[in-house]
Amino acid sequence: MLDREKSRLITQVTGDAPMGRLMREYWIPVARGExxxxxxxxxxxxxxxxxxxxxxxxxxxxxxxxxxxxxxxxxxxxxxxxxxxxxxxxxxxxxxxxxxxxxxxxxxxxxxxxxxxxxxxxxxxxxxxxxxWLGKGAAPAFRELAFTGLPDDQVITATAVVKCNWLRPMETLWDVFHSQMLHHDTNRKIPFRGDNYFSNEGRKTDTGLMYDYPEMLVERTPYGFDLVNSDARKKTSGHFVLPFIQFHTIGPDPLEDKALKISVPIDDDTTLLWSVVFNRHGPLKETGFGLTNLGRCADRNDLFNNLKRGAARSADTRWNQDREAMERGDSFSGYEEAHPTLTLLAEDNYVLESQGEYDRSQEQLGPVDRALVEGRRVLLDALKAHEANGEAVGRGVDIPGVEARYILNEEEAAAG
Ligand code: FES
Ligand SMILES: [Fe+2]
Missing domain, CATH: 2.102.10.10 (Rieske [2Fe-2S] iron-sulphur domain)
Known part of the structure; x- marks a missing residue:
């Protein structure tokens, strides 16, 4: 949990809010060129x-x-x-x-x-x-990330307008465990994950749903923090880059496309959520994650327009949840879409929208939430540094080699 005051500090960005002032110290992606x-x-x-x-x-x-x-x-x-x-x-x-x-x-x-x-x-x-650059004075040098030096044919992007505070999408990426439950069925359908996601020997819910209970490790870095989610099947890393970027995994093939999200506040209650998929080894392949998922979306300016009645979602319709599919056992979450990326988008963001309020004082967290706690601390510490001496933590740190890793335990064991 986080008390109301701290929760307000790291979530609110409009007017003269400290987090908004900090974000203005960084270059911000605001629109797709198209x-x-x-x-x-x-x-x-x-x-x-x-x-x-x-x-x-x-x-x-x-x-x-x-x-x-x-x-x-x-x-x-x-x-x-x-x-x-x-x-x-x-x-x-x-x-x-x-x-x-x-x-x-x-x-x-x-x-x-x-x-x-x-x-x-x-x-x-x-x-x-x-x-x-929305800050005061001269714009700083542009920070190099894993995808920023690549030719256009090695990167695909999309945006989605999510009706929640900017921190929620970051938190759900720090909260890797939710993928075991919310995306339980979807993970099995993503060709790049499939059998590589679950050990099928882990814990079971009382209705027999199999999952792996992970250990979560975190480490501070000059740009934010790294997390490693380690379970019976794999180790996956995530990399938070201040103030609003998170690199996350897709699957274990090291040559396959890599991904990140950028959570740009439109205002305190609405977010422009970027999905960026890139490949440092060459042009995106027709069969790769980027082109088979984002590439198939007719509208990449607001991904919700590709969902079944996605733009019309609300609490009154349970965000268009399909209870019959849940009862039939076809979908754990009730949000099956045309392909896995869209299902993930619906599953993640409808839940985020349902969380509502910024207040986090009533949460009851467990050991799997260690990265969530660390991420919030990183933001609070960055606010302190900015307040104390105007520092924008990580702004000058080029990290062209940082991308998320997905290592199967059997491969790690074979590598000795
Ligand atoms: S308001 Fe006068 S020129 Fe724009
Ligand atoms: Fe998710």
Whole structure:
């Protein structure tokens, strides 16, 4: 458990909240590049509660700026997307993708335009992701992660808009044990896991559901912390990279695609959850995890649109749970979708949405929750360091070699 005050500290991000201030110290992925068409209407975005627009100029440059026009606050989502910048339709101020004011028809002709304040944000587009910097002062160097140096054909991304606080998706990745229960049936259907997930010799629930009780180890790192979930079948690692990135496993083949999630707060109660799948060994294969799962989703801008009535989910419909499939024994969770990634998405995120409130003071945790406890401590310590000396823990730490590992016990034994 975590008392209400600490729970509030690490979950709330809008306004002047300390966690929001910390997150502004890091580059943040805010949109998929595909969402921005050259010369098209600007896209409205909310990140950390800030109202923004993102756009691609007719010549292809991407810009991110505050939604409110710096002159008198009209929405720049209504702006004309002209060569060299967005032109506000109210009085015609024009701002370039580089954030510079290009024209201010309201002001005398020879006034130096730099005297007028604009509010735009540095942008970096790579691997189909648009990252921006919402902090004060000059943007820091971009941190290199396992996928950030790869060609586009070695990375596939998708986003999902989840109706929960940003910390819930991170917590569910730290809480590896839930995969034994919530994803019990799904794990067996993922070709990359299948028989590699359970030992089939572990504990049983009173209705005979077999699972493996793990030991959970954690270790602090300069970028956050690592976890190792060790059970009768395997060891899997996870790597938390401050402030909102978690590398997680797919299956044991070391050449198979790898994965991570990035949990970007839209506001305190809504999250832009990135799924990133990459392969450092070469282009993604047609038969690999990335292309057979994310690649098959018609809408990768909000994965919920690929689910059965996914966008319409609510507590009133039990998030569209199929009780008959549960009774028939076809699905442990009642959330079977067209393919395993979508089933995982439904299973994970409907449960997260059902958790509601940020308060964690009534939880009753056990030994398998060690990583969950550590993750929260890492965040509280990062907040302290930021408050004390402005440090953004891990921001300058390049980690191109960090990716999650999945090692079968039999292979470890064979390797001696
Ligand atoms: S409000 Fe945008 S130009 Fe005046
Ligand atoms: Fe999960």
């Amino acid at each position: 969402q921005l068409k050259a010369g098209a209407a600007p896209m409205r975005l909310t990140i950390l509660g800030d109202k923004l627009v993102a756009f691609r100029s007719p010549s292809g440059e991407v810009g991110v700026m505050d939604e409110a026009c710096p002159h008198r606050g009209a929405s720049m989502a209504l702006a004309r997307n002209e060569p060299n910048g967005l032109r506000c339709i109210y009085h015609g101020w024009k701002i370039g993708a580089d954030g510079l004011l290009r024209d201010a028809p309201t002001h005398p002709e020879h006034l130096p335009l730099e005297r007028l304040k604009t509010r735009s944000h540095p942008v970096r587009e790579q691997q189909g992701m648009v990252w921006t």
